[in-house]
Amino acid sequence: MAQSQHLRGARISRYLTGNCTSMWYRLVQSLYLGLAIAVLGVFIYAFPVGQAWEEETGLSVLFRLRGQRPAPQEVVVVAIDGRSSRQLNLERDMRDWPRSLYARLTDRLAAAGAAVIVFDIYFRDPGAAEYDRQFASAIERAGNVLLFGYLEREFLDNKAGGKLLEVERLRPPIDLFARPAADIAPFVLPKVPARVSRFWTFYGANELASLPVAALEQYAAPVWPVLSALVGEGDSRLPGNSIAAVRARLRADPSLTRRLLQRVSSGQIDMDADHRKRLSALLALYLSVDSPYLNFYGPPRSISTLSFQSLLSGEERALPMLRDKVVFIGFSERTQPGQKDNFYTVFSQPSGLDIGGVEIAATAFANLLQRETIMPPGGTALWLVFFWGFLISTLFRALPAYWNIGAGLLAAGLYFLITYQLFAQASSWLPWTIPLLVQTPLALFAALLWHYRDAHRGHRQLRDIFGYYLPGEIIDRLAHDTRQALEQNETAFGVCMATDAEQYTRLAERMRPADLQQFMNRYYEVLFAPVRSRGGMISDVVGDAMLAVWSAPADDARLRQKACEAALDIVAALEQSTQAPLLPTRIGLHAGAMVLSHIGAIDHYEYRAVGDIVNTASRIENFNKPLGTSVLVSRQTVQGVEGLVTRGLGTFTLRGKQQALELCELVCRVEELSDATRRLHACFGDALAAYQAGDWEHAMMLFRKLLSRYPDDGPSRYYLKRCENRQNYA
Template sequence: MKSRSLGLAVATGVLGAVASLLPGVLRLEENIGLDWLFLQRGPQAQPAEVAVVAIDSDSSEALDLHPDPARWSRSLHAELITRLVAAGAAVIAFDLSFDAPREGTQDAELAEAVGRAGNVLLLERLSMDELQLDGGAALVQVEQRTPPIERLERAALATAPFPLPVVPIKVSQFWVFGRAEDDVPTLPAVAVHAYARPVHEELIARIDVARPGAGERLLSVHSHPDPGALVRMMNALRTLFRSDPTLARELLSDLDTTTEPITGVTVAGWRPLLTALVGMLGGDDSRYLDYYGSARAVMTLSYHEVIADGWDSAASSLDGRVVFVGFSEPSAIDQQDTFYTPFSQSTGTNLSGVEIGATAVANMLQMRSVRPLSIPAHLSLVLVWGAALAALLLWLPVSLGLITAAVAGPAYLGVAHLQFDATGLWLPVIVPVLIQLPAAALLAVTLRYAGARAHGEQVGRTLRRYLPSWVTEDASRADGVGASTRVLYGTCLVTDADQYTALSERMSPEALHRLLNDYYAVLFREVERRGGFVADVVGDSMVAVWTSPTPDPAGHEAACTAALAILSSVEEFNAVEDRPDLPTRVGLHAGKVLLGDVGAGSHFEYRAVGDIVNTASRLQGLNKRLGTRALVSTTALRGTPDLAVRPLGRFLLAGKGASLDLNELRGLESSSAQAGELIGRFASALAAFVAQDWDRAEREFEALLERFPDDGPSHFYLVRCREFIASDPGPDWDGTISIEEK
C-alpha cells in the first residue's frame, strides 16, 4: 500500500508536469487562469506616465467632421500637436497611418507641426498579405511595413510599426522588438526610448564604465540627431545587450545602489527612468500586458476636448506624459479596432489598439509586467504540489481527505492571487486546481474503496492507462492544424509535361504509372541535388521550392540551375528508344511562401501555398505562347550574374494586379556567338517595340526570324507589332503585354 501510494503521488505530480506542457492546457492557463487573476486583482491606479487622445464619434459630431476619421484634415492634427506640446506632452505617438499624401497644404502644415514639436512618433503601417488554405480560410498573414510619406517621415522624431492582430481577438502580449527575424523596435518601445532621452547620455556613460570602449561607439551613433537616429540608437543598444546578456543585470544592480549620476543629469526621477530603459533594452522581445482595467483605464481625453477653443492646457494633466493619439470609443456599440481583454466580459467593452499601446508604455516605464514562471520553476511547482497533495489525501482518512481537498483548492488560489497582486507573478491555476486536485482526490477515493487486492490493482492500472491516454488525445486535438506552419522566402519551380493528356488517353494506367515514375525520378534527382524539395506533384506537374528566412541569391541560382538540369535530363530521357516523349516546360518565381498543413478532417498534406506558386505555374504555361521552355521572373534572378538569360519584356499575367519582368532562361554564361547575337538583336527589337517605334520593331523582328526562323519570342512580338500598327495602344501604354488566358 505504501509503495502504491508513493507511486500514485508521483504520478499526480507527473500528470501536472505533462499537462503543463500541452498547448491546449497552456491556452486554458492564459485564457481562463490569467483572466481570473486579473479580475480578482481588479482595476489598478491610473498610470501617471501615459495618456490617450481618443479619436471618437463624439469628436466627429462636436467638430462637425466626417464620421470616418481617416478623412479628417491633417491640419487638425497639426493643431492637436501644437496644443499637446503646449500642455507639456513629453512624447506624442500617433497610432494613425499617414502613408498617402493629401491635397493642398495639409501635409506641409502637419510636417511643420511635427518638426517643430520634435517629439512626435509616427506609425509605420503594417499591410497584411493573406495566404490561404484550400476553401478560402485564412491561415496566416504576412506583414509589410509602410512608413509615412517622406515629408512626414523626415519631420518625425522616429517611425515604428505597432503589430497587433487584424481581427478582434484576445491580446495578452505585446511586442517590444519585432517578430521572427525582423528585430525592429515597435511603437511602444520607441516611445519609451524617446521618453528616456534625458538619460541617454547617462546610460552610455554607465555602459562605458561597465564595458570600456562600448560607450564611445554608442556616442558616435547618438551624436547624429538626423531622422532615424533614435531608432538606430535603439538598434545599437539592443545589439549590445543581446550580445552581452550579463550587461543589463550589471547595470540594474549598479542602479540599485547608486545615488549620483555619472553625467550630472538633473532630471527628476532619473534612476527609475534609466532602470526602465535598461529593463526594456535588455529584456524579452515580447511581454505579457499588465492591464490596468477595462476601457478608459488609462487617462483619456476626447480629441474634440483638446481642440476646443476653451481648452486649458495648463490644467490638462498632460505635462510629462507619453500621449498616444488614435481611435478609441467608450461605447461597445461604436467600438472598432478593439481587442478582448480579461475585463471585456465583465464590462462589455474591449480595449482599443491605442489603449494597448499606452498600456504597454506604462508597463515598461513602471517596470511592471505579468511574469509567468520559468518552465523549470513551473514544472517543479506542479510536481511538488501534485505529489504532496496526493500523498496527503492518500494518508488521511477519506472524509478528512475530502475536506482537505475542498480547502486546498481555495487556499492555492488565494496564494496565487496574493502573489499576482503584490508582484505580478503568474502562478499556474488550471493544472494544480482543475486537473491535479480532482485527479488526486479521485485516486485517493478509488484506493480507499477498492475491495480486493486484485480489483485495486486493476483500478490502478486502468487509471494509469486512462489518464495518459486522455491527456495525449487532448494534446492532439489542441495542437491542431498549422502547428508546423512557417512563412519563408522561397524560389518556386513549376514544371509541366507536354503531350501528357494525349499519352494518358492511349496508354494503360500501369504503363502510364511506370512512365511517370521514371520521369519524376529524373526531375526529383535534379531538385534534390541542388537543395530543393518537392512540395507537390499533380499529374504531369511538379512544384519544387528552395526556401530561406530572407531573400537568398543562392536559392535563386540553385532553382535556376535545377531548371536547366531538368531540361537537359528530360532531353536524355526522351531520347531513349521506344519511350514516349514528355517535352517539359519550366516556370520560376520568388517571394513569400507558406509551408504547412493543408486539408481538413482526417486528411492533410504538407504543401507550399502562396502567390509565387500560382505565378510560377502561370509562367510555365506562358512558355506555350512564347515558344520557350524556361521562363523566370527577374525577381528570381537577383544575385545570379552567371546565368545567361534573354529579357523578354514586361507582362501582366491573367488575374494579376502587378506586372512582371520576364526572362528566358538559356543556360550558364553563353559560349555561343550565335546565342549572343540572338540576345543582342532581340534586345534592340524589344527596345523599339517598347518605344512604340512599330515600323522599326517590325523590321527588326522580321530580320531576326530570317536569321532564327524558329525563335518563338520573335514570332510573338512580330504579331504584336502588327496588331499595334493596326490599332495603336496609345501614348499611355508602358510596354506591358497583357496575357488574358491563364
C-alpha cells in the first residue's frame, strides 16, 4: 500500500512537470474540490442541526442588522399591563377581571369603527353573571369579535395497537361568549427548544385556522362574496361553513389558487386597492406553508400599542386611529419584572423583556396581510448551497494562493450583501451561515492545502508545514474525512443516576389512569427535589424510570459525592413519604465519560446524556433485584468520596457488558451508621473473602450464620445461593 502510494505520488509529480498537463491537472483538482465542498455543504444543511444553526444564527443576524422597521397601520395592540391593573385597582391576572370592562372596551372599539376585534384571552370559566351577560351582548353588538380557543392535548389508549393515541381538541371559551363570537381559534406556536420564530397558520389533521388566520379571514369579509363567486360557490352572504368550504377548496387546489391570485394581482378583477390587498393576502395565505417564519418588526411594542386603561378612561384622541383597524387585545408589559405570556425571540431585550404573545399574534396577522412572512428557504437553498460551494472552491483552487484570502473576503462579502438586501427589501431568506462560515473557510483551507501540496510535491512536506499550525491528526482528519472532523464531539465527565420503581406494573393495572397520573406526579416530586438540590439535571423520564446526570469538565470527587448524597436523600424521602401505596425504588449510580447534546430531529429535540455511562447505570440499577439492595454504585463512583458508608459487594459482569465491574452498596452517611450495620458489614466482609477465595463450605457457613442474625440482608442471600449452586455442581 505504502509503495503504491509512493509510486502514484511519483507519477503525479512527473505529471505536473509539464506546463500543459499541470494546467489540466489543476482544473481537475478544482472540479473535485468544488464538488466535495458543495456536497459537504448540502449534507450539513440537509440535516436538522444545519437548518437549526441557519435559523438560530443566520436568521437572527439578518434581523438584528435590519433592525426595527415600521409596522403596518392596519393592526393595533391594546395592552393589558401592570399600569392598567394598578389604575383600575385590579389583580394582575386579566382572566379574573370583571367582564364588564371587556364589554366597555368592545363597545368603544366597535364605536370607533374597528374592523376586527381579537381577544387573545382564554375565557375558560364564567365570571359574575351580570358582567358576563354584558360582555356577551357587546360581542353580539360588535359582530366582529374573535375569541381565543385553547387547544387541549389528550392521550387515549389504542387497544388495537398498544400505543397511546394523541388527540387534540379545541376548547372554546364559555358558551355564553362563544355563541355570539364571529369565530374562535387557537394560537399555536411550533415546539422549539427556546426561541419563538415561527407560527402555525393551519394546525393539525383538522387544519384548524389559527387566530391570525381567523383575523385575516374576518378582515377580508367584504371580499368574500367576490371570492366565493370566483371559486364557484356563488353565495352573496357566506355563513361560516361556506368560508370553510371555500378555504378547503382553495387549499386543496393550489393551481386554482395561483390563477386567482394572478388575476387579482394583475388587476383583471375590478375592485379598489384596499379590497385587492385583502383578497390577495387571503389567496397567498392559502398557498403558503402551514408554519411560516415570523417577520418581526422590532423589539417589544414595535406594533402600535394602546393601553387598556387609556381606552376605558375615554382618551378620545386614540379612537380615530382605530377605524378600520384589526385590534388585538392581550397581556403586554413594558418592563421585564411584570412579564406574563411573553416569549423569547430574536428581539428579546438584554434586560430580559420579551415580546408578548398578543404582539406575536398581531405580528403574524400583519405578516399575512402584507404577504411578508418569511418562508423557509426550502429546496432552492440546497441548490444555492451546492452552487456556492462549487463556485468558491473552484475559484480558490484556480487562483494563486496569495489571492485566495482577498478573493474569498470579496466573494463572501458580496454574497452576504445580496443576502441581506433580499431579506431587508423583499423578506427573502437565503442561507448564509453554512456557505460563509463553513464552506468558504473549508474551501479556502482545502485550496491552501492543495497549493502547498503542489509547491512541496508530496503529502509529507505538506504535513510538516501545517504541523506548525495544527496537530497532525487534525490535518489528517480534515484531509481524509471532513465529515468526521466537523461532527466530532468533546466528551465530559459525569455521574449518571438511574432509578426504577418496583411494583409499578401491578399498581398501573389497579389504578385509573387519572389517579395513576396524579400518583406518579407526586412520586416524581419526591425524586426530583434531591436531584436538583444537589446540582443534578433530570435527563429523561419514562414511565416509572428516571435518569439524572451530574456533569463537569473533568473527574471531580465533589460531583460524585453530590450524586451519592442525592441517592441517599431520595431513599430517605421515600421512607418518610406519607403517600400510599408505597413505591419502593431501586437506584444505580455510575461515573465516567459522557456527552451532553441535543438529540432529535425536525421540530423536537431533547437535551440528554449520551454514552456507555447511561447504559451501565441502568444495568447497575437493575442488578439491585438479584442482590436485594436499594442503592448500588460502581466502585469508581465512590472512589475518594468522604463521609459516606458503602459495602463492597464484589465484582460482577452485568447483563450485556463484557467488562466486569466492582459494585458497592451505598448505605448511609457516616454519622448515621449504627453498630448493627457495622457488625453486619464486618461479618459480610469475612464471608465474601471466603467466597472470593473459593472456600465454598466456609463461605456457606459464614453466610448462614450472618443470615440467622440479619435475615433481611439481600447480598448474603445472593451469595449463599451462589455457594449452594457451586456445591451442587461440584
